[in-house]
Amino acid sequence: AQSVTQLGSHVSVSEGALVLLRCNYSSSVPPYLFWYVQYPNQGLQLLLKYTSAATLVKGINGFEAEFKKSETSFHLTKPSAHMSDAAEYFCAVTTRPSGTYKYIFGTGTRLKVLA
Amino acid sequence: GAGVSQSPSNKVTEKGKDVELRCDPISGHTALYWYRQSLGQGLEFLIYFQGNSAPDKSGLPSDRFSAERTGGSVSTLTIQRTQQEDSAVYLCASSKPLASSTDTQYFGPGTRLTVL
Numbered sequence: 001a002q003s004v005t006q007l008g009s010h011v012s013v014s015e016g017a018l019v020l021l022r023c024n025y026s027s028s029v030p031p032y033l034f035w036y037v038q039y040p041n042q043g044l045q046l047l048l049k050y051t052s053a054a055t056l057v058k059g060i061n062g063f064e065a066e067f068k069k070s071e072t073s074f075h076l077t078k079p080s081a082h083m084s085d086a087a088e089y090f091c092a093v094t095t096r097p098s099g100t101y102k103y104i105f106g107t108g109t110r111l112k113v114l115a
Numbered sequence: 116g117a118g119v120s121q122s123p124s125n126k127v128t129e130k131g132k133d134v135e136l137r138c139d140p141i142s143g144h145t146a147l148y149w150y151r152q153s154l155g156q157g158l159e160f161l162i163y164f165q166g167n168s169a170p171d172k173s174g175l176p177s178d179r180f181s182a183e184r185t186g187g188s189v190s191t192l193t194i195q196r197t198q199q200e201d202s203a204v205y206l207c208a209s210s211k212p213l214a215s216s217t218d219t220q221y222f223g224p225g226t227r228l229t230v231l
Contacts, residue, residue, distance in 0.1 A: 006157075036222075043119070043206065043222035044158075090158060102171055103148070103220065107157035 002027045006106035019078040021109045023091030033074040034092040086113045119223035127229045136192040136226045140209030152204040197230045
C-alpha cells in the first residue's frame with residue numbers, strides 16, 4: 001500500500017526565512033506526488049505535482065519541491081516566506097488499485113509566518 | 116460553473132438525523148471524489164466516481180454512508196443516523212477524464228458538518 005508521511009503538524013518561520021515542509025512517501029511503484037495548499041476557509045488548491053519528468057518541480061507562489069527517490073522524499077521549499085504563505089499544506093500520492101485512481105493525503109502541516 | 120461548489124457550507128444536526136451533502140463539479144469533469152477532513156486527521160478518502168459509477172467505495176466508513184451521482188454531474192453524499200464522530204469537513208473534488216494519474220483535482224470549499 002502507498003502512504004505519505006508529513007513530519008511536523010505545525011511549522012513556524014519568520015517572514016523572509018526559508019520554508020521547508022517535509023513529505024516522505026512509501027510506494028512499491030513509481031509514484032506521482034502532489035502538494036496542495038489550503039488557505040483559511042478555502043478549498044485545497046494545487047501547488048505543484050511530480051509526474052516522473054524533472055525531479056525538481058516548480059509551482060505557484062515561488063514554491064518548489066524535489067523528488068528524491070533514494071530518500072523517498074518530496075519536500076516543499078520556498079526561499080523566502082511571505083505572510084500570505086500562512087496556510088495548511090498537504091502532500092499527496094496517487095495509487096491505482098483495481099484500475100481506479102485514488103489519492104492518499106498526508107495529515108497536513110500548518111505553516112505560520114511570523115512578522 | 117467556474118469551480119466546484121458544495122452545499123450547504125455549514126450543517127448542524129442532531130445525533131440520529133440523516134443529512135445530505137451536495138457537490139456540483141466543474142462542467143466536463145467526469146471524475147468526482149469525496150473526502151472527509153477531521154481535525155488533525157488530514158484528508159480521508161471516502162469514494163470516487165467515474166461518470167455515474169463508483170469503482171472505489173473503499174473509504175466509506177460504515178453502511179450509514181452512501182453516495183450517488185446522477186447525469187455524470189451532481190453528487191450527493193448521504194449520512195444516515197448521524198453520530199458525533201461524523202462531525203468533520205466534507206470535501207468534494209473533481210477532475211478531467213482520467214487520461215493519467217497525474218490529473219489535477221479541483222476542490223470545493225467543503226461542507227462543515229457538526230453533529231450535536
